[in-house]
Amino acid sequence: MEKQQIVDAILLALEEKLSIARSSTQRAIDAATDEETIPEHKYDTLALEASYLAHGQALRVQESESELSLMRHFKVRSFEQQAIAVGAxxxxxxxxxxxxxxxxxxxxxxxxxxxxxxxxxxxxxxxxxxxxxxxxxxxxxxxxxxxxxxxxxxxxxxx
Structure with missing residues (x-):
């Protein structure tokens, strides 16, 4: 089995995850800044809720970028007759x-x-x-x- 193929499949999945996170973040930012979300009274919290969502999505983007960077620098090695550890x-x-x-x-x-x-x-x-x-x-x-x-x-x- 070629483990590099597994790592390549992981990288592809992480790139897709990052793309979705970026898209979701942009939609949340758009919703938070849309004219429709401007509060009409002090109990109207739609814009505030949308800004919390945008912040959460931005954190998701950071996490996805970190995971992708980590996997891009990951060194593949064999674990035959070795104890299971990261990379196995x-x-x-x-x-x-x-x-x-x-x-x-x-x-x-x-x-x-x-x-x-x-x-x-x-x-x-x-x-x-x-x-x-x-x-x-x-x-x-x-x-x-x-x-x-x-x-x-x-x-x-x-x-």
């Missing part, structure tokens, strides 16, 4: 034999990308599953507990 591609199999594919990422946890005919989910080492996987090896088992539910995974592949 990990395949897990649950008790039902269902495979799940993950990339341990420095950012953008929860993002899903399509690459090499697979759905690959980004995990950070701060996520519950990411914490469990960090430091484990191919062939190990992990147990993820969420509330009163427990899921067992076998670590099938680490690259």
């Amino acid at each position: 591609y990990v395949e897990l199999e649950d008790d039902d034999g269902k495979a799940k594919h993950f990339f341990i990422s420095p950012c953008a946890g929860g993002l899903e990308v399509a690459c090499l005919e697979k759905r690959i989910y980004l995990l950070t080492t701060q996520s519950p599953l990411g914490k469990l996987l960090k430091g484990k090896y191919e062939g190990d088992e992990v147990e993820l507990r969420i509330a009163d539910k427990s899921i067992h995974y076998d670590i099938v592949t680490v690259l």
Whole structure:
């Protein structure tokens, strides 16, 4: 498996996320400064609410730019016969034999990308599953507990 293809797919997804964030920010700014949102009385808060939204969207743009910059400078390396850490591609199999594919990422946890005919989910080492996987090896088992539910995974592949 060529991990650079995964990183390229992540970069593409992050660029799209940034584009959407910028567009959303501009729409929120336009709404906040539109003549229609000028307060008619002291209880009319539409413009204030729109400005809060614009601020939140601007923060989202900053976060997206930071994630994109981080991934652009990310160095791909192999994790064969090494402990799982940031940069590892990990395949897990649950008790039902269902495979799940993950990339341990420095950012953008929860993002899903399509690459090499697979759905690959980004995990950070701060996520519950990411914490469990960090430091484990191919062939190990992990147990993820969420509330009163427990899921067992076998670590099938680490690259």
